[in-house]
Amino acid sequence: MPPTNVSRMSRTLVLLVVILAAAYLSLCAALYVFQRSLIYYPQPRAAGSADTLLTLPIDDAQVLVSVRSHDGPKALIYFGGNAEDVSLSLPGFAEAFPDHALYFMHYRGYGGSSGSPSEEAIARDAMTLFDKVYADHPHIIVVGRSLGSGVAVRLASSRPATRLLLVTPYNSLEELAARQFRWFPVRWLLQDKFESWRYASHIAVPTRLIAAEHDEVIPNSSTQRLYSHFAKGVASMQIIKGAGHNSISDSPEYFKALGNGL
Structure with a gap:
């Protein structure tokens, strides 16, 4: 039939x-x-020399740190964005924080560091760096920008930082990815989730969240959700008017916001 x-x-x-x-x-x-190629965009190191580089004592990779040495108890550790050459950010911080030793970590695969970046590897490297710096400088400001804000808040939840500064921070990378890839089960696919909100409630040191008014990458609602997870009185938030995600550091208010209250 x-x-x-x-x-x-x-x-x-x-x-x-x-x-x-x-x-x-x-x-x-x-x-x-290929998810990590969508998260991390390694950049070469444009500034610095062998005299201004520190190599972390890590067995499975050579992780480099751009350094501005300074004697005394104060230091600042900086974690950059996913496409940032942190060596270029060091001069501005050197001027804004003249009495601090500066340590700007190049993630694995960035700036001459070997290996491949991942959330867990970066977290381990960050703790190694903090412990090394803490041996000489007991008062450490931890700064994280964009992707690095997730590194910074996690580090400050487990190490005795003096102060935490988060620039264009997010509630979680998973939340941002789910917004961008709406039709995919991001929750089950994503390996590096950078759930900053999980660590925020464990922070006890003074914290400032610095957001860009016109951030085209991280919605203000994500930053606000992260802010809500800090204990009352621990964190404050400042929005830099007229700034975008990548242009925030060009604002004359940027370093004022970072140094406010120090």
């Missing part, structure tokens, strides 16, 4: 569903495999 039009349409529909499902699963697999 020849197939009817209805049965042919049914088979076509099933085949179409199978093809679409296979394509969707392939996209999910690609997103899972």
Whole structure:
């Protein structure tokens, strides 16, 4: 008995569903495999020399830190954005924090550091750096910008920082990824979630969140949600008017906001 039009349409529909499902699963697999290339954009180091570099004592990688040495108890550790050469940010901080030794970490794969970046590897490297700096400088300000804000808040939740400064911070990277990839199960695919909100409630030192008024990357609502997770009285928030995500450091209010209250 020849197939009817209805049965042919049914088979076509099933085949179409199978093809679409296979394509969707392939996209999910690609997103899972290549996700870190969508998060991290390693940059070469443009400034500095061997005299201004510190190599961390780590077994599985050579992690470099751009340094401005200074005697005394005060130091500042800086963690940059996902596409930032932190060596370029050091001169501005050197002028704004003249009485602090400065340590700007180049994530694995960035600025001459070996290895590949991941949330857990960066977190371990950050703790190693803090412990090394703390041996000579007991008063440490921890600063994190954009991606680095997640590194900084996690570090400050487990190490005795004196102060925490978060520039264009987010509630979690998972939240941002889910916003960008709405049709994918980001919760199950994402390996590096940078859940800053999990660590915020453990912070007891004075903290300032510095947001850009026109941040086109991290919504103000994400920063506000992170702010709500800090204990009452611990954190304050400042919005720099007219600034965007990448231009915030160009504002004359930027270093004023970072140094306010020191």
